Amino acid sequence: MDIRIVKGDIASQEVDAIVVNLFEGVQQPGGATGAVDRALGGGLTQLIADGDVKGKSGEMVLVYTFGKIPAKRVVVAGLGKSDKFNVDAVRKVSADAARFVRRHNCKRATTIVHGAGIGGLEPRDAAQALAEGAIMGLYRFQRYKSSKKDDENDGELQELLVIEAMNERVPALEAGLNAGRIIAEATNLCRDLANIGGNDMAPVHLAEAAREMSERHGLDFRAFDKAEMEAMGMGALLAVAQGSAQEPRFITMRYNSPEARSDRPPVALIGKGVTFDSGGISIKQADGMENMKSDMSGGAAVIAAMSAIAQLRPPINVVGIVPAAENLPSATAYRPGDIVRASNGKTIEVVNTDAEGRMLLADAICWAKREGLSPLVDVATLTGACSVALGPFYSGIMANDQPLADKVIAAAKRAGELVWQLPLTDEYKELVKSDIADVRQTGTGRAGGAISAAQMLHAFAEDTPWAHLDIAPTYRSDRDRGALVKGPTGVAVRTLIAFTQMLADEE
Ligand code: BES
Ligand code: ZN
Ligand code: ZN
Numbered sequence: 001m002d003i004r005i006v007k008g009d010i011a012s013q014e015v016d017a018i019v020v021n022l023f024e025g026v027q028q029p030g031g032a033t034g035a036v037d038r039a040l041g042g043g044l045t046q047l048i049a050d051g052d053v054k055g056k057s058g059e060m061v062l063v064y065t066f067g068k069i070p071a072k073r074v075v076v077a078g079l080g081k082s083d084k085f086n087v088d089a090v091r092k093v094s095a096d097a098a099r100f101v102r103r104h105n106c107k108r109a110t111t112i113v114h115g116a117g118i119g120g121l122e123p124r125d126a127a128q129a130l131a132e133g134a135i136m137g138l139y140r141f142q143r144y145k146s147s148k149k150d151d152e153n154d155g156e157l158q159e160l161l162v163i164e165a166m167n168e169r170v171p172a173l174e175a176g177l178n179a180g181r182i183i184a185e186a187t188n189l190c191r192d193l194a195n196i197g198g199n200d201m202a203p204v205h206l207a208e209a210a211r212e213m214s215e216r217h218g219l220d221f222r223a224f225d226k227a228e229m230e231a232m233g234m235g236a237l238l239a240v241a242q243g244s245a246q247e248p249r250f251i252t253m254r255y256n257s258p259e260a261r262s263d264r265p266p267v268a269l270i271g272k273g274v275t276f277d278s279g280g281i282s283i284k285q286a287d288g289m290e291n292m293k294s295d296m297s298g299g300a301a302v303i304a305a306m307s308a309i310a311q312l313r314p315p316i317n318v319v320g321i322v323p324a325a326e327n328l329p330s331a332t333a334y335r336p337g338d339i340v341r342a343s344n345g346k347t348i349e350v351v352n353t354d355a356e357g358r359m360l361l362a363d364a365i366c367w368a369k370r371e372g373l374s375p376l377v378d379v380a381t382l383t384g385a386c387s388v389a390l391g392p393f394y395s396g397i398m399a400n401d402q403p404l405a406d407k408v409i410a411a412a413k414r415a416g417e418l419v420w421q422l423p424l425t426d427e428y429k430e431l432v433k434s435d436i437a438d439v440r441q442t443g444t445g446r447a448g449g450a451i452s453a454a455q456m457l458h459a460f461a462e463d464t465p466w467a468h469l470d471i472a473p474t475y476r477s478d479r480d481r482g483a484l485v486k487g488p489t490g491v492a493v494r495t496l497i498a499f500t501q502m503l504a505d506e507e
Pocket of ligand 3: 274277295354356357381382
């Protein structure tokens with residue numbers, strides 16, 4: 001879909017639909033909605049008076065214009081209560097409206113920038129949220145569909161024109177739309193990678209996707225193969241990989257800014273890249289196992305965030321790291337009771353082969369520290385226990401450094417993603433104490449499973465500032481919800497991008 005600014009008068013647009021908006025409780029629409037109302041001879045005011053248009057959040061009312069204006073349809077999108085209005089509401093209404101006009105077979109639509117008028121938001125922020133909502137909300141994964149016509153929605157919205165009457169606001173709107181497009185397309189890249197079947201998304205394929213992205217956007221790409229990982233002593237990652245015929249990869253992508261301060265180390269973004277998680281010898285139940293093709297969602301989020309960072313060019317250096325392996329049971333698989341050595345020399349007592357993500361992340365954290373990177377932020381579909389703790393809306397965050405945790409939480413808020421901090425205080429250290437090795441892979445019971453997983457990672461991060469996002473609760477959505485669509489969500493992409501922008505703003 002093409003999204004761009006047009007200057008001029010909304011009521012004279014020759015498109016399949018015009019999208020205007022209304023706050024809940026407003027009887028007499030102003031701004032662009034008022035202009036369309038006048039062109040329709042007060043038709044919208046009448047619908048409001050009759051109670052057919054209320055302006056409630058999520059409400060979309062379709063009005064046919066029967067030749068009164070060039071556009072065939074007007075959509076009145078509800079903004080909800082004006083005191084609850086913010087950029088998140090813009091993203092949501094933009095996504096809902098884009099899907100609504102597509103469902104009504106519109107190919108070209110004109111929209112106003114929700115929130116930039118009486119909503120009182122900064123035009124740039126409103127335009128960014130508008131683009132994010134539309135591009136993320138229209139996402140569909142059709143790679144494996146032989147015919148794109150068998151869907152209820154067979155058409156595509158091809159053009160979204162964003163109308164602005166005031167010339168002086170155009171540059172800010174352009175900048176917002178451009179950033180929003182970059183960020184939303186990155187999120188959709190993450191969703192694509194997580195949607196692809198596990199047969200087509202082995203570690204080598206994930207590395208190939210990262211290479212393509214890196215070449216397109218000018219990042220330094222390097223992936224280490226199994227022999228190179230052996231040479232580096234990555235025994236934890238390799239233990240997981242040894243059960244699969246698919247070779248592991250250790251993927252790295254570097255973004256270097258000429259404006260970065262030379263006295264600051266590059267930041268590390270680390271993503272779990274388990275391309276399929278069967279559980280291994282500690283095999284999972286069959287129910288829902290198909291979703292474990294997306295157990296590389298953290299890795300995909302890092303690859304996707306790096307693509308946006310390469311385009312937005314913040315003045316800091318960033319290294320994206322994705323340890324990738326497949327977790328299968330076989331005659332060569334690692335076992336509960338194995339004791340393996342990670343690349344920092346620490347030994348791990350394996351307890352449950354389904355706790356494979358932390359094995360990969362342990363070696364990735366060691367590598368990042370050896371490279372001198374700081375701070376470290378990892379993203380992983382790490383524990384079902386995190387979903388039990390938080391339900392399906394929030395990702396968990398745990399950290400060894402509260403200022404860093406606060407920064408990631410602020411970045412998530414700015415990006416419109418929900419994260420909630422869980423404790424990682426010294427009390428929890430005993431959960432991962434082993435009688436016979438340096439670290440126990442898991443806690444002893446099921447209680448506090450998200451925290452014991454983080455504590456195992458903490459044993460590798462040690463004192464290096466590190467924050468861990470457990471996205472097991474949020475990596476998929478069970479239905480369309482605002483900018484999210486049913487399936488992989490691309491969660492954390494926007495948070496990671498906003499986080500690097502915040503670090504850059506501090507400089
Ligand atoms: N990939 C899973 C966690 C997961 C489960 C993510 C469901 C998304 C949805 C992870 O590798 C895993 O299996 N964790 C175990 C840890 C346990 C064995 C200590 C879990 O959560 O049960
Ligand atoms: Zn697992
Ligand atoms: Zn897993």
